[in-house]
Amino acid sequence: MIVVEQVGPLATIQDLGRPGWFDSGVGPAGAADRASLRLANRLVGNPEEYAGIEVLLGGLALRADRHCTVAVTGAPAPATVEGTPVGHASVLELAAGQTFRLGLASTGLRSYVAVRGGIEVPPVLGSRSRDTLSGIGPPPLRSGDRLPIGPAPHTLPNVEFAPVADLSTEILTIRALLGPRDDWFVDAGALFDGEWVVSTDTDRIGARLDRRAGPPLRRGVSRELPTEGMVLGSIQVPPSGQPVVFLADHPITGGYPVVAVIVDADIDAVAQARPGQALRFRRAR
Known part of the structure; x- marks a missing residue:
């Protein structure tokens, strides 16, 4: 124990x-x-x-x-x-x-x-x-x-410490793929222009983003979206225009359009981003 x-x-x-x-x-x-x-x-x-x-x-x-x-x-x-x-x-x-x-x-x-x-x-x-x-x-x-602690595995640690990346960066660069609902926005590419800031409204469910610099994300479709499945790393955009990046405890369905999805390798960085952390999105190749 x-x-x-x-x-x-x-x-x-x-x-x-x-x-x-x-x-x-x-x-x-x-x-x-x-x-x-x-x-x-x-x-x-x-x-x-x-x-x-x-x-x-x-x-x-x-x-x-x-x-x-x-x-x-x-x-x-x-x-x-x-x-x-x-x-x-x-x-x-x-x-x-x-x-x-x-x-x-x-x-x-x-x-x-x-x-x-x-x-x-x-x-x-x-x-x-x-x-x-x-x-x-x-x-x-x-x-x-x-x-309670489980039984020790047969393998033994063979290192005393590991080098790790420095989390203190002024601006995070996060790769994302547009879609599946990028056609619901006047200019979905505005996601990649300027910078965003992690708001105080962040937890294990998701991180809400405020615009720091650059054009807003504006919907070009007035109707509402039927509920559809959501995946880890989805960037959902509610009517406020403030994107929400879905993290580990995200809902499995949602009714707001997803403008883009973060590549899996960059999701952990968003999960470590504190309120006030600046980030920019880059198109994944």
């Missing part, structure tokens, strides 16, 4: 999601920044799909009740073991009774904590992920929670 002693704004159990349930009205959920969870699992010798902890902005404290191996990736937050600073994206060994703490992340939104053996809470529909939109999966963590 590992004991939750403190939780910041939000901490949830996440793995790589529960695909295959769209026909039952259930989205995949899973880690918002999938690459960071995969890396954390690799550092502790887990298969990439094992469940870990997604931590919003930091503020998490965990106490080991037996020896365990952990790693933290994603948004860089100052980390300590029994008050001693430890490295980001590195392999950490906790002795029984020791406490691991995460401070507030300096950049990015979400950090990921993996424990060798994985967090082994009961799965729901084949996944241990919390879906914040539907309420499916284990509830958000609270102080006093005791999290």
Whole structure:
């Protein structure tokens, strides 16, 4: 077991999601920044799909009740073991009774904590992920929670730390493909002109964007769109003209036109973008 002693704004159990349930009205959920969870699992010798902890902005404290191996990736937050600073994206060994703490992340939104053996809470529909939109999966963590750890895999970590990309960039460049409803806009290409800013209205469901510079996105069709399926990375545009980028817990259907879809490799970067972060879209080749 590992004991939750403190939780910041939000901490949830996440793995790589529960695909295959769209026909039952259930989205995949899973880690918002999938690459960071995969890396954390690799550092502790887990298969990439094992469940870990997604931590919003930091503020998490965990106490080991037996020896365990952990790693933290994603948004860089100052980390300590029994008050001693430890490295980001590195392999950490906790002795029984020791406490691991995460401070507030300096950049990015979400950090990921993996424990060798994985967090082994009961799965729901084949996944241990919390879906914040539907309420499916284990509830958000609270102080006093005791999290079971699974048996250690046979493979062993063979690195002590991993080089990671710097999240502190002035402007994110995000690649996107126009469609499927780009013909509903007067000039869908305006998406790629000027810059956008992540608004304060952002969570695991999606990130709303405000125009920082450049022409607005204006609809050229007055009728409403019948409800249709939505995928991860869809850029949906409501009547306000403020695009919403759908993230891990997005609804599986929607009634507003999707002007473009972000390429899969760039979705994790949007999931780490804080309110106020500037970004520009570039046409994917």
